[in-house]
Amino acid sequence: MPSTPSWQPKASDVPGGAALPAELQRALDEAPCGLLRTDAQGTILRVNLTFCRWVGYEREELLGRKLQDLLTVGARIFHLTHLAPLMQMQGSVSEVKLEIVPRSGSAIPMVLNAQRHETPQGAYSELALFVARDRDKYERELLAARSRLEQLLAEGRKRQDEDRERAQIAEQMVGIVSHDLRNPLQTIQMGVLLLTRGGVSPHQLNVLGRVSRAAERSHRLIADLLDFTQARLGRGIAVHPAPIALHQAIADALDELGQAFPGRELVHEAEGEGECAADPDRIAQLLGNLVGNAMAYGQADAPVRVRSVIGPRAFELSVHNRGAPIPPSLQAHLFEPLVRGTAASGATRSVGLGLFIVGEIAKAHGGRVAVTSSEEQGTTFTASFPRGS
Structure with missing residues (x-):
């Protein structure tokens, strides 16, 4: 290691290179950073003891040598294409990362700050370098973590795209199959109707009634599946509002529902007068889904009240x-779609689309649906709509 003061002036040094006081020389030599002075071509004119220790060279071995010779290949390219032009244009650089190759050959990451000075005798630069092993380690860890995160995000997006594509295909298939099932169901319902007009025994009439009700339930399920597909594919449920006598429309719908739920009590309470703007078929569908839900999950010996x-x-x-x-x-x-209660029997449970369709019908009318439920008050679903003109 160097035994002479490393900041000693040299005959060819720039102006201001006179011998320094011993105390200042010692302070510069023992500074916790590498201190160098180079000429315009990068030749080392002065170097402190700290830098000499880091790179494992005697001071005399470094003086007169170009700083570029101590850089890795990548750092030399960076010096040529970026660092030197920046020093020429702006006269200084700060926190530039370089790799210095010491005598041992294992590159040391360093951070460089430099300031260029112009004098009548020529230009020179003052350099301060700091070992940045910890910083380099952190940066590499951050880059690795970022790379892993980007990979995970890419995989997540890919899975989302695949799931979305599979869901869209499934929803389209549900729509296609549901549509194709309508015709055979209509044939069954027509056949039941024709058979009931003939001479049938009470037992046969009972069987035909069960077939008819099963076909009607299947028809409602198919309608819900088609509406679900339409809503999920982004088009929303179509409605055609028109002036309707609301109370009468509800009463008519309840008459039909009473036939679907024989033995159960349906009570209608009406309040207010006038017409409302709504799609009568969709309102009947909404009411049917809510009543069906009440029949499936409500107390069998208590009436279902509709207001x-x-x-x-x-x-x-x-x-x-x-x-x-x-x-x-x-x-x-x-x-939400495919969400069901837990208390219904297997015979009355649906696929969990009824309340989703209710919400979509209300939304299509500019309305909303809410629910309250408690042991004391029971369960009430309320759909609110703007009355319209």
Whole structure:
């Protein structure tokens, strides 16, 4: 290692290179960073002891040598294409990362700050270098973590795209199959109707009634599947609002529903007067889904109460039933597709689209649906709509 002061001036040094006081010389030599002075071509004119220790060379071995000779190949290219032009244009650089090759041959990452000076005798640069092993390690770890994160994000996006594509294909298939099932069901319903007009025994009539009700349930399920497909593929449920006598439309729908649920009590309460703007078929569908839900999950010996209320600017439909309350954790997800309650029997459970369709019909009318449920008050679904003109 060097035994002479490393900041000693040299005959060919730039102006200002006179001998320094011993105390200042010692301070510069023992500074916690490498200090160098180079001429315009990068030749080392002065170097402190700290830098000499780092690179393992005597001071005399470094003086007169170009700094570029100590750089790795990549750092030399960077010096030629970026660092030297920057020093020429702006006269200084800060926090530039370079790799210095010491005598041992294992590159040392360093951070460089440099300032260029112009004098009548020529240009020279003052350099300060700091070993940056920890910083280099952190940067490499950050880059590796970023690379892993980008890879995970890419894989996640790929899986999302694949899942979305599979879901879209599945929804399209549901729509196609549901549409194709309508014709055979209509044939079954027509056949049942024709058979009931002939001479049939009470037992046969009972069997035909069960077939008819099963076909009607299947028809409603297919309608829900088609609406689900339409809503999920982004088009939304189509509605055709028209002026309707709301209370009468609800009463007519309940008459039909009464035949689908023989032995169960349906009570209609009407409040307010006037016409409302709504799609009568969709309103009947919404009511059918809510009543069907009440029949499936409500108390069998208690009536299902339906209220139609007409206000000055809005109208409401509500369906109430007694029975086990809906858990609060489930209420928040009731109007999502394929969500069902847990208390219905296997014979009455659906695929979980009814309330989703209810929400979509209300949304298509500019309305909304809410639910309240407790042991004391029972369960009430309320659909609110703007009354329209």
